[in-house]
Amino acid sequence: MPERAAPGQPVSGNVRPARSGDVEFLVEIDGLVNVSPWNSRQFAAACDGAVESTESALVLEHRGRVCGFIIFSSVLDEACIHNLAVHPASQGGRFGRSFVTAALEFMEQDGARRCLLEVRESNTAARGLYEALNFQLDGIRKNYYPTSTGREDARLMSRQL
Numbered sequence: 001m002p003e004r005a006a007p008g009q010p011v012s013g014n015v016r017p018a019r020s021g022d023v024e025f026l027v028e029i030d031g032l033v034n035v036s037p038w039n040s041r042q043f044a045a046a047c048d049g050a051v052e053s054t055e056s057a058l059v060l061e062h063r064g065r066v067c068g069f070i071i072f073s074s075v076l077d078e079a080c081i082h083n084l085a086v087h088p089a090s091q092g093g094r095f096g097r098s099f100v101t102a103a104l105e106f107m108e109q110d111g112a113r114r115c116l117l118e119v120r121e122s123n124t125a126a127r128g129l130y131e132a133l134n135f136q137l138d139g140i141r142k143n144y145y146p147t148s149t150g151r152e153d154a155r156l157m158s159r160q161l
């Protein structure tokens with residue numbers, strides 16, 4: 001079980017490109033947090049070594065265990081976040097903040113100048129994270145996501161890198 005960073009202490013996790021051997025952990029984490037989880041084929045397509053993939057994956061490791069992932073694509077100077085998660089046992093410990101910050105630096109070094117994403121209106125934690133990292137609201141996509149009771153809006157956000 002992944003751990004939380006000690007309160008007030010800097011996160012000591014490492015960020016690295018995902019390998020094919022990480023796929024089972026990404027599927028496990030996503031299954032715990034995502035109402036529409038991805039399958040292993042979708043994650044494998046983003047992992048290191050995948051041929052002709054437009055997506056990239058980074059993982060966050062803490063004490064030798066994968067405790068988070070981010071999947072994104074880059075086209076010209078724009079990067080787009082497609083999926084992001086921190087293991088529930090590690091949430092609220094500032095892993096997400098340091099992980100996304102590191103991922104944005106990675107995207108910038110890879111040539112991106114802007115990062116875009118979509119987030120569910122009801123996703124308070126992710127919205128808080130993105131706002132804390134200076135993402136701006138660009139617009140609303142009405143009724144974009146399915147929910148157990150109907151549909152909900154997507155918030156379209158972006159920031160310069």
Ligand SMILES: CC(C)(COP(=O)(O)OP(=O)(O)OC[C@H]1O[C@@H](n2cnc3c(N)ncnc32)[C@H](O)[C@@H]1OP(=O)(O)O)[C@@H](O)C(=O)NCCC(=O)NCCS
Nearest residue numbers: 033084085086091092093094095096097125126128129132
């Ligand atoms: C969104 C997610 C990645 C955040 O990771 P985390 O490690 O828990 O977040 P952090 O502890 O680094 O928090 C960073 C900031 O996010 C915001 N935040 C985090 N949890 C929050 C919550 N429950 N409510 C409101 N804001 C929250 C705060 O602004 C926080 O800053 P602070 O520490 O100064 O208060 C994590 O909750 C997660 O994996 N959620 C499920 C998957 C998901 O929603 N992915 C995003 C899809 S768009």
